[in-house]
Amino acid sequence: MKILNLTLEDGADKLYLKIANAIREAIKNGNASTGESLPSARTLATQLAVNRHTIMSAYHELEAQGWVESKERQGYSVAQTLPIYHSQKDNDKLNEANSKHQWRLVKTSNNSLQRQASDYLFNFAGGNPDIALFPFNEFRSYVNEAMSRPLINELNYGNNNGFPAFITEVSTYLRRVRAIADKDIIVVNGSQEALYIISQILLKTGDKVAVESLGYRPAWNALENAGAELIGVKQTKDGIDVEHLEQLFKQHKLRLLYLTPLHQYPTTTTLPAAQRIKIYHLARQYNVPIIEDDYDHEFHYDSQPLAPMAANDPAGLVIYLSSFSKIMFPGIRLGIIAVDKTLVPDIISYRTMINHKANVVLQDAVARWMKDGAFERHLRKATRIYQKRRQCMVETLNSFIAEGIKLDFTVPPGGMTLWVNVGGNAKEIATAARDNNIFLLAENAFHLAQESDENKFIRLGFAGQSEDKIKQGLLLLKPLLNRKG
Ligand SMILES: Cc1ncc(COP(=O)(O)O)c(C=O)c1O
Secondary structure, eight states, X not given: OOOOOOOOOOSSSOHHHHHHHHHHHHHHTTXXXXXXXXXXXXHHHHHHTSOHHHHHHXXXXXXXXXXXXXXXXXXXXXXXXXXXXXXXXXXXXXXXXXXXXXXXXXXXXXXXXXXXXXXXXXXXXXXXXXXXXXXXXXXHHXXXXXXXXXXXXXXXXXXXXXXXXXXXXXXXXXXXXXXXXXXXXXXXXXXXXXXXXXXXXXXXXXXXXXEESBOOHHHHHHHHHTTOEEEEEOEETTEEOHHHHHHHHHHSOEEEEEEOOSSOTTTOOOOOHHHHHHHHHHHHHTTOOEEEEXXXXXXXXXXXXXXXXXXXXXXXXXXXXXXXXXXXXXXXXXXXXXXXXXXXXHHHHHHHHHOSSOOHHHHHHHHHHHHTTHHHHHHHHHHHHHHHHHHHHHHHHHHHHHTTOOOBOOOOSBSSEEEXXXXXXXXXXXXXXXXXXXXXXXXXXXXXXXXXXXXXXXXEEOSSSOHHHHHHHHHHHHHHHTOOO
């Protein structure tokens, strides 16, 4: 330890005793913890502007009392076992700690902090990428490059849209791979930040927002936090029910539409091109912007994925979100808003209240990674592996069906999960699975209206674990799937 903040009390004690008392208080308050090394006598002498011998005397005193230990050539450290010491002052402090300030919370969120899915031995959580596939060594060299040749100007306050070289790479990629050409790019710390900002700038209390009736709760939380009233659009086996959406447009003054068209969250169905066109025309007719959340675009296996709605948006009403959480890993906190340039200044100026600079070094590294083609190489590899894992899960579940277990599912053309009809008891299966160290979610976790829960579907993510793990986990799950209500 180089510095320890000490408060010397006034009084008639000798200086070395005052210093010893101050160090002891620091230890008792937990500012220096057991075993931690203490500043050298020389450092403390300079810090307190006293003679080094005075500090040595203070340390000797504390050593004699059992608070401090000294080791040759290593200096002083806090004793491993501290003397039990209770004065009236200590008791007062303890009482003080027990009567902490009560916060007056005026806004809370309903996010529950539960045990993490990754704590389970078998993790079938829906959208987890397999982080072990990420080429950390390769990526480190781009981080090194970004650190050795930084664009000094960009490191300072100023531009808050994102690192220009990264925006260039992302624009090229979106144009080439997703056919999105006429949008401006804003870089965010993950799509969730985008959802929050967009909700804040486009919605006020009581505004109605149409969302998929089975959907992505974190997006709903952001919308509701801005005061929105959510209205669920019914779903068919092809995604949202366009006729129902049309009725909602007629009945309500909708202000926004939030959709996951490519791999509907959580069912993984792909909204067909014809439905997209109808939805777009309705949105245009009623003047309602669409948030298109395209969170796992690359992981499409049987064909080229449909171009996003944002690729054909002459009115500029689609706000397109993309995330690096699946492509890289969630901890990278990198996402993109592709939006008509008319909305850019408002998004940036709102975002500047939350965060007035994006993580430039990280974006610089990712830009270099993308420019070199290594990014797309990683994507091709991950897509191939996920496709095999989808196959493995499908074959394993089909073998259960062949043995007489009642399951029904459609193999999705892409995405990272299967949406499996287990016929009933879905919630009970999910709960029993956790007792067997298996994480999965049942449909109740995704309904906007709990009364719509039929308790039939479970969601099984296939991307995040090896084929062996998928098979082992499913075998362990098998007796639970076979249970009669
Ligand atoms: C529907 C949906 N949108 C977005 C995301 C990604 O969010 P973020 O970029 O904030 O990690 C996810 C990740 O699970 C998702 O499922």
